[in-house]
Amino acid sequence: MENPNDSIAHAPLPTEKTLRFRKNLLIQLWRFAAINFKMLNMIRKGHHQKG
Amino acid sequence: MSRIVILGAGIAGHTAALHAKRLLGKNNQIVVISPNSNYNWIPSNIWVGVGKMQKEQVLFPLAPVYKRKGIEFHQALAKSIYPEGDATTAAPFVEVLYTDPTKASEIGRIEYDFLINATGPRLNFAATEGLGPEGHTVSVCTAGHAVDAAEALQKIIARMKAGEKQTLAIGVGHGTCTCEGAAFEYTFNVDHELRMAGVRNMADLVYITNEYELGDFGVGGMVFTQRGFQTTSKLWTESLFRERGVRAILGAHVEKVEAGKVFYEQVNGTKDVLAFDFAMLLPPFRGVDLQAFNKAGEDISSEIFAPSGFMKVDADYSGKPYEEWKASDWPSTYRNPIYPNIFAVGIAFAPPHQISKPRKSPNGTLIAPSPPRTGMPSGIMGKLAILTIKELLNKGPQAEAHSASMAKMGAACVASSGSGLTQGSAAAMTMFPIVPDYEKYPNTGRSLKDTYGEIGLSGHWIKLLLHYMFIYKAKGRPGWQFIPE
Numbered sequence: 001m002e003n004p005n006d007s008i009a010h011a012p013l014p015t016e017k018t019l020r021f022r023k024n025l026l027i028q029l030w031r032f033a034a035i036n037f038k039m040l041n042m043i044r045k046g047h048h049q050k051g
Numbered sequence: 052m053s054r055i056v057i058l059g060a061g062i063a064g065h066t067a068a069l070h071a072k073r074l075l076g077k078n079n080q081i082v083v084i085s086p087n088s089n090y091n092w093i094p095s096n097i098w099v100g101v102g103k104m105q106k107e108q109v110l111f112p113l114a115p116v117y118k119r120k121g122i123e124f125h126q127a128l129a130k131s132i133y134p135e136g137d138a139t140t141a142a143p144f145v146e147v148l149y150t151d152p153t154k155a156s157e158i159g160r161i162e163y164d165f166l167i168n169a170t171g172p173r174l175n176f177a178a179t180e181g182l183g184p185e186g187h188t189v190s191v192c193t194a195g196h197a198v199d200a201a202e203a204l205q206k207i208i209a210r211m212k213a214g215e216k217q218t219l220a221i222g223v224g225h226g227t228c229t230c231e232g233a234a235f236e237y238t239f240n241v242d243h244e245l246r247m248a249g250v251r252n253m254a255d256l257v258y259i260t261n262e263y264e265l266g267d268f269g270v271g272g273m274v275f276t277q278r279g280f281q282t283t284s285k286l287w288t289e290s291l292f293r294e295r296g297v298r299a300i301l302g303a304h305v306e307k308v309e310a311g312k313v314f315y316e317q318v319n320g321t322k323d324v325l326a327f328d329f330a331m332l333l334p335p336f337r338g339v340d341l342q343a344f345n346k347a348g349e350d351i352s353s354e355i356f357a358p359s360g361f362m363k364v365d366a367d368y369s370g371k372p373y374e375e376w377k378a379s380d381w382p383s384t385y386r387n388p389i390y391p392n393i394f395a396v397g398i399a400f401a402p403p404h405q406i407s408k409p410r411k412s413p414n415g416t417l418i419a420p421s422p423p424r425t426g427m428p429s430g431i432m433g434k435l436a437i438l439t440i441k442e443l444l445n446k447g448p449q450a451e452a453h454s455a456s457m458a459k460m461g462a463a464c465v466a467s468s469g470s471g472l473t474q475g476s477a478a479a480m481t482m483f484p485i486v487p488d489y490e491k492y493p494n495t496g497r498s499l500k501d502t503y504g505e506i507g508l509s510g511h512w513i514k515l516l517l518h519y520m521f522i523y524k525a526k527g528r529p530g531w532q533f534i535p536e
Binding site: 012019025 | 264265286289290292293294297298299300301427461463473474476479481483501503505506507508509510512513535
């Protein structure tokens with residue numbers, strides 16, 4: 001198997017802009033709502049079935 | 052009146068108990084048997100393990116909740132199941148050993164009409180020499196373990212502040228472990244705490260795992276769509292490792308742990324030693340030590356339980372090779388095939404096989420993440436068992452069972468990578484279904500629309516929201532039933 005640390009060394013490195021995006025309160029509030037919506041949608045589709 | 056007995060009060064068992072009381076409690080008796088006096092919201096143990104939460108924030112006593120709800124509670128350890136009764140009674144029953152201090156070491160016999168086995172795992176530290184709190188590593192599997200882990204972490208942070216470089220090994224302590232997600236969370240929470248303490252440059256943080264690739268998480272990895280491209284959880288996870296400067300040892304089976312040394316073998320057969328100053332390695336799981344006997348008193352445990360100690364249900368246990376695995380191998384009703392009034396839910400059911408591709412080293416060592424079945428799927432299975440029992444009570448034994456196969460069920464997973472209302476972060480992921488179905492989704496095994504991942508502060512808020520929401524639900528507060536599993 002390949003050395004995973006070689007693979008890690010070549011993995012995409014987030015830019016400063018991406019890191020700021022991940023911490024920006026306004027953007028993250030929007031993402032909070034959007035991810036919750038995705039999760040609720042998935043829960044609605046994937047709970048139990050009868051039969 | 053029927054008696055529904057639930058073994059275990061974790062996510063699966065406790066969810067089953069609350070729904071049983073709500074849906075069946077008017078005319079039936081609901082009984083919970085658990086050796087623990089407290090409920091533990093285990094996903095937040097990670098934060099206890101880095102000192103960001105107190106033990107009391109993830110625990111609450113079960114007895115007052117059950118008293119308020121009218122559920123009979125026995126603080127006891129289930130030892131044996133007699134599904135046909137014995138020479139003295141035709142009624143099936145469970146033999147228990149009380150752990151309640153007022154009845155300590157007393158043996159009891161509790162009859163049932165329906166039994167739900169939600170006993171969860173036995174933490175099998177003994178599978179690896181030197182592993183665990185009684186050996187040379189810490190754990191976050193219980194709230195108590197997590198408190199000890201936080202103390203050990205503070206000690207090495209103090210050493211780093213004093214100028215000593217330290218190596219931290221975090222991951223899983225056996226080739227067949229599950230819960231790689233928890234190990235991942237702890238790794239990045241520790242990274243975050245080291246940064247907050249200003250000592251990250253003094254630490255070599257090493258993630259040691261049985262996963263063949265990063266981002267496998269015991270579910271064979273995921274494929275996401277991001278910004279018009281398909282990408283993999285491998286690339287996504289590697290990116291986080293690069294950003295945070297964490298090293299990885301993959302495809303590893305930990306053979307033994309000595310003071311300050313982890314001895315491991317990798318899938319390619321190489322053996323090596325990792326020296327450490329702090330190690331948090333999760334144990335493998337096996338079924339709890341529950342036995343079963345027939346009416347004549349003969350041991351029928353091997354018919355009811357798989358060799359792993361988990362209970363057999365409606366899955367395909369034929370042991371077929373990886374190439375022949377199918378989504379339909381996975382159970383959907385969680386009923387024992389011999390005794391259909393017995394259900395096994397959450398970690399307690401025996402999976403038919405792994406989800407990730409199992410591998411063996413040239414030395415014959417199995418290195419294969421076990422399938423995760425904690426959290427959301429556990430709660431869904433607990434509720435499902437109650438819905439089926441309701442059908443059986445209303446319509447008789449031929450009633451149609453409810454089903455919730457992990458191959459038709461999605462899961463939301465929020466993996467914390469640092470705590471803090473403005474500085475925290477987490478990887479929020481959804482996957483649908485949990486078990487890939489290559490007949491329905493030929494390319495990736497899962498729905499690309501519903502399989503998703505994103506890292507950011509919002510993920511931390513979601514994990515925090517889930518913490519408070521699920522503890523509220525578990526306490527059975529008003530409207531708890533509207534919070535989905």
